[in-house]
Amino acid sequence: MIEPVDPALVPRQLIGQTGDSIPAIGLGTFGSDHITAAQIATAVSDAIQVGYRHIDCAAVYGNEAEIGQVLNEAQTRGVARDELWVTSKVWNDRHHEVEASCEASLRDLQLDHLDLFLVHWPFPNHHDPGVSVEARHADAQPYVHERYMETWAQMERLVDRGLVRHIGTSNMTVPKLELVLRDATIAPAANEMELHPHFQQPDLFDTVTQAGIVPIGYSPLGSPARPERDRTDEDSAPLDDPIITDIAKAHGVHPATIAIRWAVQRGQIPIPFSTTQRNYHSNLLASIGPVLSSDEMASITAADRDCRLIKGQVFLWREGQDWQDLWDPNGIIPT
Numbered sequence: 001m002i003e004p005v006d007p008a009l010v011p012r013q014l015i016g017q018t019g020d021s022i023p024a025i026g027l028g029t030f031g032s033d034h035i036t037a038a039q040i041a042t043a044v045s046d047a048i049q050v051g052y053r054h055i056d057c058a059a060v061y062g063n064e065a066e067i068g069q070v071l072n073e074a075q076t077r078g079v080a081r082d083e084l085w086v087t088s089k090v091w092n093d094r095h096h097e098v099e100a101s102c103e104a105s106l107r108d109l110q111l112d113h114l115d116l117f118l119v120h121w122p123f124p125n126h127h128d129p130g131v132s133v134e135a136r137h138a139d140a141q142p143y144v145h146e147r148y149m150e151t152w153a154q155m156e157r158l159v160d161r162g163l164v165r166h167i168g169t170s171n172m173t174v175p176k177l178e179l180v181l182r183d184a185t186i187a188p189a190a191n192e193m194e195l196h197p198h199f200q201q202p203d204l205f206d207t208v209t210q211a212g213i214v215p216i217g218y219s220p221l222g223s224p225a226r227p228e229r230d231r232t233d234e235d236s237a238p239l240d241d242p243i244i245t246d247i248a249k250a251h252g253v254h255p256a257t258i259a260i261r262w263a264v265q266r267g268q269i270p271i272p273f274s275t276t277q278r279n280y281h282s283n284l285l286a287s288i289g290p291v292l293s294s295d296e297m298a299s300i301t302a303a304d305r306d307c308r309l310i311k312g313q314v315f316l317w318r319e320g321q322d323w324q325d326l327w328d329p330n331g332i333i334p335t
C-alpha cells in the first residue's frame with residue numbers, strides 16, 4: 001500500500017491576477033492515442049487519493065466525460081472543489097465557438113467552473129486522433145493575429161461569465177505572445193509549453209515569467225510514449241542523459257524524479273502523464289524533494305539541446321513547409 005502525499009506539502013505558485021495559487025505539479029491526461037479513457041480516469045481517481053490536486057485536461061484528449069465522473073466521486077468522498085485545480089483547453093477546430101467548447105468541457109467534467117482554460121494551439125486547424133505525420137487538413141491555416149484575438153475575446157467572456165477563473169495560452173512563441181500581451185484585455189495567467197531538460201526554451205520562459213505568466217511544462221519527462229508522428233531520428237531522451245542519470249544516482253532516485261524536481265525548482269509547473277501508480281506517486285513526491293544544489297541546477301541548464309519533441313507537423317498549412325515554420329524561425333511569424 002502506497003503512502004499518500006499530503007497535498008498541503010506540495011508547493012504552489014501564486015497567480016498575481018487573482019491571488020489564487022496553482023499546485024506546482026499536475027497530472028497529464030493525454031493518452032498519446034494508445035491509453036484508453038477508462039485507464040486514464042482510473043489513474044486520475046487514484047492519483048487524487050495519492051495526493052494530486054491539479055489535473056491537466058483537454059477536450060481533444062477524448063476522456064473528459066470519464067474524468068468528470070471520477071472528479072465527481074472525489075468530491076463526494078470529501079475533496080472540496082476549491083482544493084482541486086482543473087485545466088481544460090479549446091481545440092483548434094473550435095476557435096470560433098470557444099464558449100460552446102468550454103460549456104461542453106464543463107458538462108463532461110461535471111464542474112460549474114474551470115480553474116484554467118487554454119487555447120490549445122494558436123492555429124485554427126484540425127487533425128483526427130492517430131493521423132500520420134504527413135496528414136494535412138484541407139482548411140489548415142497559419143497564425144493570424146487578428147483572428148487569434150477574436151478567439152481570445154471569447155476566452156475573456158468566459159472569465160466575465162464566471163465559467164473560468166483564469167485563461168491562458170499554449171504552444172506559443174515569443175513573437176506571438178508579445179502580440180497577445182499587447183492586445184489582450186485580460187492577460188494570459190498561464191502558458192503551457194514543452195519543457196524538459198533537453199528543451200528548456202530559455203527565451204520564451206523568460207518572456208513568460210517576466211510578464212507574470214505561470215509557465216506550465218508539458219512532456220516534462222521527454223514524452224517517452226508519444227505518438228509515432230511526433231518521433232524523428234534527431235530526438236533525444238532527457239531521462240537517458242548522463243547529466244540527469246548521474247544526479248539521479250547521487251540522490252538514489254529515478255531520473256524522472258530529477259526532471260520533475262528541476263522543473264519545480266526552476267519555476268515551471270510540470271504535468272507528467274502516468275497511469276502507473278508507482279510512477280505518479282514518485283512524481284508527486286519529486287515536487288517536494290530532493291532539493292537540487294545550485295551546481296546540479298547549473299549542470300542541468302547546460303544539458304539543454306534545444307530538442308523540440310512535439311513538433312506539430314500536422315498543423316502545417318502549405319506544401320513544402322518545415323515544422324520549424326510553426327515556431328516562428330528568426331522571430332518572424334510566417335504567413
Ligand SMILES: NC(=O)c1ccc[n+]([C@@H]2O[C@H](COP(=O)([O-])OP(=O)(O)OC[C@H]3O[C@@H](n4cnc5c(N)ncnc54)[C@H](OP(=O)(O)O)[C@@H]3O)[C@@H](O)[C@H]2O)c1
Nearest residue numbers: 028029030218219220221222223225256272273274275279
Ligand atoms: N498543451 C499541449 O499541447 C500539450 C502537448 C503535449 C502534452 N500535454 C500535456 O502534458 C502531459 C504530459 O506530457 P506527455 O504525456 O507528452 O509526456 P511525459 O509526461 O513527459 O511522459 C509520460 C510518459 O512517461 C512515463 N512516466 C511517467 N512517470 C514516470 C516515472 N516516474 N518513471 C518512468 N516513467 C514515467 C509514463 O509511463 P507510465 O504511464 O507507465 O508511468 C508515460 O509513458 C500530457 O498528458 C498532457 O496533459 C499538453
